[in-house]
Amino acid sequence: MAESTRNETSKPSGLHRFLGALGPGLTTGAADDDPSGVATFSVVGAKFGTQFLWTALLTWPLMAVVQMMCARVGMVTGMGLGGALRERFPRWLVGVSAVALLGANLLNIAADLGGMGDAMEMLHAGPALLWVWVYGIGICVLAVRLRYYQLASVLKWLxxxxxxxxxxxxxxxxxWGQVAHDTFIPTLPKGKDGWSSLVALFGTTISPFLFFWQASQEVEEDKAKGRRLLSSRRNATERELGDRKLDVWTGTFFSNLVMFFILLTAAFTLHAHGKSVETVKDAASALQPLAGDYAFLLFTGGLVGAGLLAIPTLAGSAAYAFAETFDWVFGLDKKLHKAVSFYAVFIIAAIGGALFDVFDVDPVKTLFWSAVVNGILAPFLLVGLLLITGDHKLMQGQPSPLFNRVVVGFTALLMFAGLGAMVFLGG
Incomplete structure (x- = not known):
């Protein structure tokens, strides 16, 4: 059977093109609003009210440019981020990044599964720990049994x-007057807690797992179109890059819009009534008497859906990172027996997260250490991304635009500054 090659074909325009373009960028952006992210936004909103609403306006373009740069790596090189990094850096160094990513994602999955279990318990559906295992095992089974295009469709609707x-x-x-003021007139943080919260918002929004997942999904998309050989996946047409840009900017806008409204909800309920929260369970429990049953049901129900979207992304990104680094057979389009190592990492990440919840690990500490690992890893990965996307040979003569590289460089500097703040402030 002949391999599919890239070519410019006539495609629909307008609304049809927009809807057809939505895919990896939408699901990757939305996966950033996982239960642990919801917890972070709720805690910050409860503590500082509307003070940090303006961050959504800043993180959206930064997140979009970073994700689009990762998408370009996958579309142009035909490899995921791990494979592209391996072309420029020693395998052991990329391997260390993969191990750090797995560690951070495992902690994040533990927090997400815990949040989903708590949501089900608050909805009187049974013990939280039971649902932790139902979701943890269920997600592994679906990842193994469903092919890529089936799983991608599920994630898109979730x-x-x-x-x-x-x-x-x-x-x-x-x-709304206060909302508009604090959104468009930024207020800089004050004190240790304020700066730490700002660092947490950036770390939650621009996360390393998104880098690997976005690039790898481009490879999966090409494979689904019949481009199974590396040579047939290289290069991308201007139309393909334009469609993905539309997809990524839409997905990241949606992600940051959700972040904005969670901060807003916490500000006008929890903060307004002096409620201090540390976990998403605290936030949901406090929300019911303040905002009513409908708000409570939407908030807790959203936790479950967000977790179902995010956990395959977290576990999958770690699996892709390892497989691309160590030349394993990989892909959600593969049967289990043909990609054992790839699926093993996926299962280790998901089931390992569930095991953390069995031992009743403090969710606040879990989120903190996940943020620390991500905060250390992200800016270094951004530097690696800059070096890759500026390499004309590796990028097949289609390097990222200079403006995008400047924006990603600025983002890396911000995150290095955040890392320095975390060290200086002692966490």
Whole structure:
């Protein structure tokens, strides 16, 4: 059977093109609003009110440019981020990054599964720990049994669940004048807690797992189109790059919009009534008497959907990173017996997260250490990404635009500054 090659074919325009373009960028962006992210946004909103609403305006373009650069790596080189990094750096160094990513993702999955279990318990559906295992094992089974295009379709529709958080924000009837003021007139943080919260918001939004997942999904998309050989996946047409840009900017806009409305909801309920929260369970429990049953149901139901979207992304990104680094057979289009090592990492990440919850690990500490590892890893990966996407040979003569590289460089500097702040402030 002949390999499919890239060519410019006539495609629909307008709304049809927009809907057809939505894919990896939408699901990757939406996966960033996982239960642990919801917890972070809720805690910051409860503590500082509307003070950090402006961050959503800053993190959206930064996140979009980073994700688009990762997408370009996959579309142009025909490899995922791990494979591309291996072309420029020693295998052992890329391997260390893969191990760090797995560690951070495992902690993140533990927090996500715990949040999903708590949501089900609050909805009177049974013990939280039971649902931790139901979801952990269930996600592994689906990843093994479903082919890539089936799983991608499921994830795409799950992204719509996050609309629940936008609806919830309107139910709490915020003061829109204050919202507009604090959104468009930034206020710099004050004190240790303020700066630490700002670092947490950036670390939660621009996360390393998104880098690997976005690039690898481009490879999966090409394979699904019949481009199974590396040579047939190299290079991308201007139309393909334009469609993905539309996809990525839409997905990241949606992600940051959800972040904005979760901060807003927490500000006008928890903060307004002096409620201090440390976990997403605290936030959901406090929300019911303050905003009513509908807001509570939307908030907790959204947690489950967000987790179902995020956990395959977290586990999958670690599996891709290892497989691309060590030349394993990989891909969600592969049967289990043909990609044992790839699926083994996926299962280790998901089941390992569930085991953390069995031992009743403090969710606040889990999130903290996940943020620390991500905070250390992310800026170094961004530097690696800059070197890759500026390499004309590796990028097949299609390097990232200079403007994008400047933006990613600025993002890396911000995150290095955040890392320095974490060390200086002592966490």
């Amino acid at each position: 992204a719509m669940v996050l609309l629940a958080y936008i609806v919830t924000a309107f139910l709490v009837k915020p003061h």
